[in-house]
Amino acid sequence: MTDLALSVEGLSVSFEGDGGRVRVLHDVSMKVERGRVLGVVGESGSGKSTAALAVLGLLDKGAAIDAGKVLVGGRDLYAATDEERRQLRGGKVSLVFQDPFTTLNPAIRVGKQIAEPLMMHRSMDEAQAEAETLRLLAEVGIADPARMAASYPHQLSGGMKQRALIASALGCDPDLLILDEPTTALDVTIEAQILDLLEDLRRTRQLSILFISHNLGVVSRICDDICVLYAGRVVEQGPTDVVLSQPRHPYTKGLLASLPSLSVERQRLQPIPGRLPDTRAQLKGCIFAPRCHFAQPRCSSEIQELHTAQNGTRNRCWRSAELADTPWRAEVGEEVARRAPPSSDAPIIVDAVDVEREFRSGGVFDALTLRWNGWRPEMAYRPRVVNAVDHVSLTIREGEIVGLVGESGSGKTTLGRCMIDLVSPTGGEVRIEGQTLLSASRSRKRTLLRNAQIIFQNPDSSLNPRKTVREIVGRPLAQIGLGGAERDKRVDELLELVRLGSRYAERYPHQMSGGEKQRVGIARALATKPKFIVCDEAVSALDVSVQASILNLLVDLRDEFGLAYLFITHDLSVVSYIADRICVMKNGKLVEQGRTEDILEAPQHPYTAALLAAVPRVNQHRRAAGA
């Protein structure tokens, strides 16, 4: 019996792409020792999910293992037959997926789904499996296992579903548990609970875990070892503490420097410039060289191999020893002083007074409810009413960045949309520059709303895929009557402003990366020279390194033009980096608002305190050395 739960040796995987085979994993080696947790970290396109599926033998059609071996508990996965591999899945290796909302079958009771691997691999009969299911559910902290087992997925919250899926994965006492971003789809307080649970379980059950995540905070909390992937290659690996406190590869340094921290002192973020290399590009040298400040001619001509640094970690950079103590620094030149928050007598841009918004859901027949009064049926008309925003007042001054945080369903997006009249409030009043919006005439409203714009979360769905950047950014300009050469000139100016440059004007959205698309979204919002912009989770869909550069851009634009933002996010670190003032929303109500420093250091409302406590962070001492 070997003491390795998992050993991946020189694994290369490629996919059938449009223009021939595309290699997504290059010579990846990693080990999970028994009873230890290995974190695999990387941004989108790093190949970390492919690695997880390869370990399960569940790669999609069209994918092929070009080289390398996967040994699970000493057994070669790809030397086994399909049938043997199937037997391993759910038995020796089990997987918890990212999104608990789509991973459970909506048509089957939760208990039955958990019992499936038990009956499959431990050959239990139905009664035994049911008893074992209840025991497992109790182990993952479900208060009423019987009720949970009898429920359908739609009757459970996200956190409960993820607990059920963890229970299911533990059922056959696996040699290796793979967790693929297990908390990414969850709210931060639920995430903290699930992480607590996982920590307990790994102690009590001596679990060997392969933990895949993009979140360094989560990884630093739970993983013993860490393996940093970039563009399908391992760039650095070693014990988590050492790697995060003494990063040796420039990419790891960059990742850490891009990460906004939950603290009062605000160093400017140092993003990683550029984008992932095209998977089809044949690079001769270091894969990271095009984005690296430390790159030298030798970097682009010499393939980098993993080697061991003095601190015992392994990395793929030949200059790592020489640069050991040099921090990542993206923007050379003078540090621009952050503009101070506006004083309390700065002019008010937007003023929401006692805003209320209710939603009715369902049709006429859904609103009819049947009740039994003794034996007499009674029909009543009760439309389902949800108060998404419940008497909220919020004032935003010129040049002010107000962060609005809350968990899913707290009503933060609805409030943001009410502030620019994308959603009409059902009560209360919204004033833009002192002019009330609700009773304004159509043309008056239009003029007022020129001053208020929005940036959406997902640039993929908020940019029309059939229009060029010029058309997208020019659209609001045409709306205000700007045409011809003048409009083109303004579009070029705007693209310059968001650091894209006019060469992007003729591109289509699919020809750009996520960060570039979001810049186009920002340019569009800036087109009418607004004074107020709602940023609705504007950086949430982006990778950390890209997110950092967008945050810097938003701060710069504020400092330059005195814009005011309502910055809606679920991410407290981001908001603590960017906002002057923080508002916390829960169940449609503002439960707390105050200066960022005050909220971070002395939250008044217990909910705010709970939110802050729940944020997983990369330890301070680790960060200090990294950035």
Added chain:
Amino acid sequence: MTGYVIKRMLSIVLTMAVMSILIFWITQVMPGNVAYMILGDFASPEDVATLEKKLGLNDPTYVQYWRWASGMLQGDLGRSLVMDRPIAPVLWDAVSKSAILAGISIGLVALFGIVVGVYAGVRHGSRADHVVSVATYVNIAIPEFLFAIVIIMLFAGYLNWFPATGYSDLSNGVGTWARHLILPVFTLATGLMAHVSRLTRSSMIDTMQTQYVRAARARGLPERLVIRRHALPNALLPTITVLAIDVGIMMGGIVVVETIFSYPGLGRLLMFAIQNMDVPLLQACMIVITFVYAAANLMADLLYALLNPRVRYGRSSSE
């Protein structure tokens, strides 16, 4: 669940009420005077006036509607003007013959449509899938009347395997009965079969790519269990809805098919009523068709609820 069933029933009652008003109104504004039709074109104005009074044709429309609708509710379908006898026995005879035709057809549509669709969907991208795709495309593109004429020429004319037209009662032997049914059923079912199988195929493809199917594989379930237990119940939801709509399409189809094959069912009765301006018969036929369609939708809704716990148990645990 009880609440859901009652709500569905209520909506059916509402649909029927609205449809009956529409049917009555449309047949009333059709050209032609009922009294003249009964008495002939050369009737004297006095006779016409007397008959109109007797039939209540001078009453306000809502009074006429109420008289007609309450009669319907009590099972009185009225008298046919042209045949001059009660509609009920004629209509029920035609309905029962059409029910055999349409029932067998929709059964075949459901069975083969789903089987073929699932087969192709699971083997998405394979040669079998391509063959099914092309065949169903061709099938959908051919209109019913053309298809009917071609198979009559082939199987009844050239090969002489089946009778081209008509209906034979069961009392004349099961064989003869079946031989008369084969061609009309075939015509009625093929187009819709293609329709249902295409839909089932694409819904199966979507379902096979869902995260929960992937999760079922990750638990080590064999593929056939993954398909049967995890994919199928979810993939069939849209098919059920479409089958109910197809019942409606089939109501149109029987008019064409019964006319071509001279099959004495509801479709031909409807044509007869239209051609002869037999207003009460027309109204009765249309009410029956509306009812069949509404009932099919009710069945689909109930079946949908049976397969979909979200409908059965409300939206969330918080309620």
